Amino acid sequence: MPTILVVEDSPTMRQLISFAMRRIPGSRVIEATDGVDALKKLSSEKIDIILADINMPVMDGLKLVSLVRGNSAFKDIPIIIITTEGAEEDRKKAMSMGADAYLPKPIQTQELIRLVTEQLGKR
């Protein structure tokens, strides 16, 4: 049963992504509103995959990626970045920091489900 952490400050996007993730059989979705909130959830829950926005208050998605990759307990958790930043350099930057996949908004939920399933399958 995969536990998916959705890190997104926009309630609309958070609900939309969570809604899509609940369609993955047996999945459990946990929501966080920013990077700091996500780190708290990572400490208290066993997370299988992280879906994070980049532009968030308090702590952005890229900082969250670097902190997760730098932590031996969480470093192997796949991270998918979902963001409005669609430029190639933004994608390269996120991937070089340790993101496993990069999905620009507006998202196609089928594509997101496919990416998450693919990343979970690699584990």
Place this chain on the structure above:
Amino acid sequence: MDRKDGILRKADEFLRIFRQGEEFTRNLLSENERLRFRIAELEESRLQDLNESKIRHYEEHVRMLEDELKRLRERLSLLEAENKDLAKRFALAAVENNNLANLYVASYQLHSTLDYDEVVKIVVEIIINLIGADRFAVMLLDEKLEELVPIATEGSGTGARREDGIIAAVIREGESYFSDVPLRKASDDPESPLVCIPLKIKGHVIGVIAIYSFLAQKSRFSDIDYELFNLLAGHAATAVLSSKLYSRSENDYGTLRNFLELLKEKTR
């Protein structure tokens, strides 16, 4: 002499009988050989008949199996076609399901609060995250001033006049406007948005959403975009107006309550 003749006669007789016996034995052997050959022939013929019957039976069976195979192949191709059709329908249903989920979430969020600022924030979130707009303005029509007042903007592109241009036409006609210009091109003219959506309540336009540019990755509109535009036209208008009226009534109620408190104090 007689004795010798007698012996010779007997010998001749014996030889004759012996030759007859030999002849008879030879005939018997010959008949036996002929009968054995006949038996072999009959056996072979019977086997041949049997084989032919078996072959006919097998041929019939093969024909039946071939017919069955043909039927199964036809059934398989039908099932494959059916399967393809179902897969296609499933994919369409999945897309439809996702679209409905998007619309549900957008609608749910729009009506989740009566706080005016929150509603405006949600409208902005939908325009950015679900539609993929980069520069846009949400404007409400001020009936008294007869002008559009921006309530939310992202980037530039506000200050359109009501009397002329695309926005004026959208307000007048209450119909959405979609430019033929490719989405990757941005518009710097406040009067010429790429997309202009009227915010309508029961056919009455209360404002517009004018989009001047889209995110770089947004190359074309999908079906869900038009559905979202329609949803925004109706639901965003209702949500914005009701939250605005609610905020105003809350203020009025507060003022009235304070006024009543004041009156009570004065009458004491």
